[in-house]
Amino acid sequence: xxxxxxxxxxxxxxxxxxxxxxxxxxxxxxxxxxxxxxxxxxxxxxxxxxxxxxxxxxxxxxxxxxxxxxxxxxxxxxxxxxxxxxxxxxxxxxxxxxxxxxxxxxxxxxxxxxxxxxxxxxxxxxxxxxxxxxxxxxxxxxxxxxxxxxxxxxxxxxxxxxxxxxxxxxxxxxxxxxxxxxxxxxxxxxxxxxxxxxxxxxxxxxxxxxxxxxxxxxxxxxxxxxxxxxxxxxxxxxxxxxxxxxxxxxxxxxxxxxxxxxxxxxxxxxxxxxxxxxxxxxxxxxxxxxxxxxxxxxxxxxxxxxxxxxxxxxxxxxxxxxxxxxxxxxxxxxxxxxxxxxxxxxxxxxxxxxxxxxxxxxxxxxxxxxxxxxxxxxxxxxxxxxxxxxxxxxxxxxxxxxxxxxxxxxxxxxxxxxxxxxxxxxxxxxxxxxxxxxxxxxxxxxxxxxxxxxxxxxxxxxxxxxxxxxxxxxxxxxxxxxxxxxxxxxxxxxxxxxxxxxxxxxxxxxxxxxxxxxxxxxxxxxxxxxxxxxxxxxxxxxxxxxxxxxxxxxxxxxxxxxxxxxxxxxxxxxxxxxxxx
Amino acid sequence: xxxxxxxxxxxxxxxxxxxxxxxxxxxxxxxxxxxxxxxxxxxxxxxxxxxxxxxxxxxxxxxxxxxxxxxxxxxxxxxxxxxxxxxxxxxxxxxxxxxxxxxxxxxxxxxxxxxxxxxxxxxxxxxxxxxxxxxxxxxxx
Numbered sequence: 001x002x003x004x005x006x007x008x009x010x011x012x013x014x015x016x017x018x019x020x021x022x023x024x025x026x027x028x029x030x031x032x033x034x035x036x037x038x039x040x041x042x043x044x045x046x047x048x049x050x051x052x053x054x055x056x057x058x059x060x061x062x063x064x065x066x067x068x069x070x071x072x073x074x075x076x077x078x079x080x081x082x083x084x085x086x087x088x089x090x091x092x093x094x095x096x097x098x099x100x101x102x103x104x105x106x107x108x109x110x111x112x113x114x115x116x117x118x119x120x121x122x123x124x125x126x127x128x129x130x131x132x133x134x135x136x137x138x139x140x141x142x143x144x145x146x147x148x149x150x151x152x153x154x155x156x157x158x159x160x161x162x163x164x165x166x167x168x169x170x171x172x173x174x175x176x177x178x179x180x181x182x183x184x185x186x187x188x189x190x191x192x193x194x195x196x197x198x199x200x201x202x203x204x205x206x207x208x209x210x211x212x213x214x215x216x217x218x219x220x221x222x223x224x225x226x227x228x229x230x231x232x233x234x235x236x237x238x239x240x241x242x243x244x245x246x247x248x249x250x251x252x253x254x255x256x257x258x259x260x261x262x263x264x265x266x267x268x269x270x271x272x273x274x275x276x277x278x279x280x281x282x283x284x285x286x287x288x289x290x291x292x293x294x295x296x297x298x299x300x301x302x303x304x305x306x307x308x309x310x311x312x313x314x315x316x317x318x319x320x321x322x323x324x325x326x327x328x329x330x331x332x333x334x335x336x337x338x339x340x341x342x343x344x345x346x347x348x349x350x351x352x353x354x355x356x357x358x359x360x361x362x363x364x365x366x367x368x369x370x371x372x373x374x375x376x377x378x379x380x381x382x383x384x385x386x387x388x389x390x391x392x393x394x395x396x397x398x399x400x401x402x403x404x405x406x407x408x409x410x411x412x413x414x415x416x417x418x419x420x421x422x423x424x425x426x427x428x429x430x431x432x433x434x435x436x437x438x439x440x441x442x443x444x445x446x447x448x449x450x451x452x453x454x455x456x457x458x459x460x461x462x463x464x465x466x467x468x469x470x471x472x473x474x475x476x477x478x479x480x481x482x483x484x485x486x487x488x489x490x491x492x493x494x495x496x497x498x499x500x501x502x503x504x505x506x507x508x509x510x511x512x513x514x515x516x517x518x519x520x521x522x523x524x525x526x527x528x529x530x531x532x533x534x535x536x537x538x539x540x541x542x543x544x545x546x547x548x549x550x551x552x553x554x555x556x557x558x559x560x561x562x563x564x565x566x567x568x569x570x571x572x573x574x575x576x577x578x579x580x581x
Numbered sequence: 582x583x584x585x586x587x588x589x590x591x592x593x594x595x596x597x598x599x600x601x602x603x604x605x606x607x608x609x610x611x612x613x614x615x616x617x618x619x620x621x622x623x624x625x626x627x628x629x630x631x632x633x634x635x636x637x638x639x640x641x642x643x644x645x646x647x648x649x650x651x652x653x654x655x656x657x658x659x660x661x662x663x664x665x666x667x668x669x670x671x672x673x674x675x676x677x678x679x680x681x682x683x684x685x686x687x688x689x690x691x692x693x694x695x696x697x698x699x700x701x702x703x704x705x706x707x708x709x710x711x712x713x714x715x716x717x718x719x720x721x722x
Contacts, residue, residue: 076689080661080697087657087697089651213683264703297675298668298685312665343705350701354694361690487647563639566646568712571719 005411007148014186014406015085015163018413021179044341048348051332052178053184055082055349056356056417057133058140060407061187064357068364069374070287072295074312075364078468079357081319083350085471090326090346095339096486096565104336104426105327105478108400112485115493121500123430125477126327128508129470130423131194133326134416134451136466141412144456146510147382148405160409164416165448168424169441177335179189182415188356190407194388194400195334195362201391212365215293217280218372225274226373228267233285234376236260240279246271263457273376284378292368307526310533312548317469318532325478328418331425338569363387370389384408393552423447468530469511480543486565488544489558495547503539507531635719642715647707653704660696664688 060082067075102108107128109490110119138157167179217237228246240260244253245309264285267273268501275281283289287352290304294300299308323329336342367374367383370391374380385408388400424443432446433439484491484499522543527534547554556560604640668674670686 073685073689079691080693083694084657084661084697085702088654090701095708106700196688296683296686297672299665309665309669313662316661316665340709343708346702346703347698350694350698356700358691361686392700487643559636559639562643563635566639568642568716570712570716 005402006398007405008181010402010406011148011409014409015159015413017182018179018410019163021182029082035325044344044348046177046335047332047335047341047345048181049184050335051180051329051349052186052352052356053410053414054179054328054332055353055415056187056254056411057467058137058362058408058411060356061411062140062381062384063136063467064360065363065367065384066374068361069367070379070381072290073298074308075298077312077315078319079360079473081316082225082323083353083357084320085323086346086349086353088320089329090320090350093482093486094342094346097482098333098336098342099339099565099569100561101334101564101565103502104422104429105325105330105333105481106426106430108330108485109481109496112555112561113491113496114557115494115497116495118493118500120430121368121497122478122481123426125473125500125504127423128504129325129477130327130419130447130472131451131454132470132473132511133328134419134423137401137412137416137419138452138455140168141409143379143381144385144405144412147379147385148401154456157452160412160416161448161452161455164413164420164558165444168417168448170421173560179417180414183410184352187407187414188352189405190403190410191356191359191363191384192307193551194392194404195359197396197400198366198370198387198391199362202369206534210521212368213292213296215291217289217291218375219366220275220277220279220281220372221369222277223274224277224373225272228271228273228377229269231269232267232377234265234267234282235285235288236262236265236280236282237281237287237291238262240282241276241394242279243274244271246273248273248469251569253503272367281372281375283375287375287378291391293392295368306522311526311530314472314526314530314533317536318468318472318475318530320475321479321536322473322475322532324482325474326470327422327426327478330414331422332418340569360384366391420444420447428507432491469514471531472532472535473504473507473511475532476507476539479536480539484540484543484547488547490547490551490554491543492547492550492553493555494550494553495545497545498546499539499543502542503535505537506538510535549562638715638718642711645711649704649707649711653700657697657700659691 009166060079064075064079067078096285097108100108100111102111106119106122106207109122110116122395138161140152141156141274142153143156143162145151145159146153150232158354211323237449239262242258242260243255244258246253248258248271249266260282265282288300299312333342335554336345342511363384367380367387371386374383385401385405388404389397392400423442427447428436428439431444480499481496508526513528517528675683675685679687684691711717
């Protein structure tokens with residue numbers, strides 16, 4: 001609990017503004033086309049802000065910093081990959097996809113392959129990936145509300161799910177475009193401004209960056225009291241003196257000073273531990289106990305920590321290729337007026353994301369200095385929320401804490417909105433109805449309730465890691481469909497369907513094993529927790545092979561489709577040559 | 582869209598390559614001869630034939646654009662793909678400090694983004710040039 005009195009007003013404010021812009025959009029959105037793609041009249045700069053606003057999720061706003069704090073350098077591949085994914089999208093699919101004129105991924109599949117069942121399959125994967133991505137957003141909302149107010153975790157998830165569902169159901173995507181564009185600027189302000197203040201403070205009271213990477217454990221900078229909410233086992237790397245109120249190592253203590261030997265100590269729920277300034281931080285069991293120098297080194301490993309080189313390459317593959325397969329990312333490209341604008345938009349997105357991603361690292365690194373108690377509780381995802389209050393103090397600290405809380409809420413609201421628009425879009429056209437405005441509203445309810453149920457059921461997971469798994473599934477299903485569909489005439493419906501099933505199925509299975517199964521180690525753990533390195537090549541191979549085997553079933557009009565995907569719009573209008581279209 | 586000889590209805594002419602690409606709205610033809618007017622070749626045949634020319638051009642455009650995208654993707658793959666290996670083989674890199682930051686942190690935490698942007702910018706320029714060339718070729722053919 002950061003205890004900032006400004007956090008709640010800031011969260012309420014950002015929510016009200018979001019709803020207000022949504023309501024404004026409601027007045028001007030009239031038909032289904034308005035709902036789904038904002039009638040394709042959104043300018044490149046608006047669109048780029050909206051894309052970035054939608055894309056910067058809880059994983060980016062909270063998760064990256066939390067992972068950096070825990071695991072160090074290797075985690076920076078997440079934001080680099082999240083950005084590079086847009087470059088891959090620009091190079092291979094941005095303009096053709098816009099020119100295809102399809103609304104959604106299933107639309108693209110049907111348009112290119114003339115097959116209803118591949119369309120259905122694509123729909124299933126849109127829903128699967130969308131929900132997989134929504135769950136950590138809602139959990140992040142719960143974490144935020146718990147951190148800043150002490151409210152129970154389910155409340156935040158319910159608040160965000162309700163606001164977003166209502167907003168999506170009432171306004172559709174045009175209002176969402178304005179909401180998203182606003183939210184990018186809200187988020188970048190909320191993360192950048194406190195980061196700059198933190199850096200200035202840190203410069204004045206520390207010995208420079210060397211102190212961050214010295215071969216010693218993180219230490220409490222000041223006397224720190226930690227309230228442990230859930231039973232936690234911690235590992236003390238060095239002997240440490242601690243004042244304990246509560247049950248530790250099976251015995252009750254009432255404000256007694258204990259001297260912890262190096263090793264494992266069990267802290268029961270609701271214990272209060274007070275550490276003196278300069279004490280080495282005991283870290284939660286299960287966290288690899290990295291001293292600062294090891295933390296700063298590359299290839300320490302993310303996730304299971306085994307085979308870090310493989311895990312790194314697999315993560316790179318998943319994030320670089322997964323972005324284009326995220327349903328809420330693609331739907332946004334249809335709002336560009338033409339293929340050229342789609343390219344310009346993507347280029348601007350690269351700038352906006354690059355600026356944003358400079359900052360989470362600051363929180364992750366300084367978190368080890370100013371909020372090391374998070375290493376003890378294991379709740380490093382909260383570092384962005386906790387750090388400004390912990391490091392700055394006074395009125396400024398409280399204001400900054402309010403600002404980051406609002407930014408975090410902007411992140412949940414915007415990403416959840418985008419995902420929900422996409423999921424309810426395909427649900428309303430393919431599953432629950434035939435695409436009328438009423439179907440869309442009904443679908444929005446379903447799209448919101450299911451992930452909320454999942455978020456309330458599943459245990460707390462690392463936000464960024466679950467999102468990383470969603471990327472792996474997208475990279476193993478929609479990425480090959482889009483790349484081959486756009487550039488290779490030989491793709492058949494059978495090939496695409498087989499590739500989607502095998503690639504998407506294998507990666508989804510790996511996700512399930514990682515999230516629900518026992519903790520795996522060694523090669524099994526590495527292959528399951530970072531599956532992209534094997535599932536992506538398999539998906540491509542299956543798609544190509546199965547297409548070759550069914551080469552007779554290449555759609556007869558593939559030439560026309562290719563022309564539509566790749567011919568610049570200036571050919572279709574404007575110039576006197578009105579060729580065969 | 583003025584191809585010499587195109588309006589010259591009096592000369593049926595062998596199918597003159599390159600054929601005008603437009604089958605769409607029929608060309609306005611000024612008929613000067615009172616007598617028997619030779620209709621141009623079977624329109625269906627002509628469309629197919631012109632589609633073939635157009636088809637070749639489109640295939641060319643797709644190949645060019647794909648080659649461009651693949652080349653730039655290879656540049657990115659080389660630049661970024663080499664980093665983990667480099668970090669593994671040369672752990673001494675971490676001792677190199679620029680502005681007080683260890684080199685790997687500087688590369689992944691900051692420099693990666695302008696590099697991605699630069700590649701994107703080059704792509705947009707070249708891809709648009711390819712498309713302009715394509716449009717010009719279609720106009721001339």
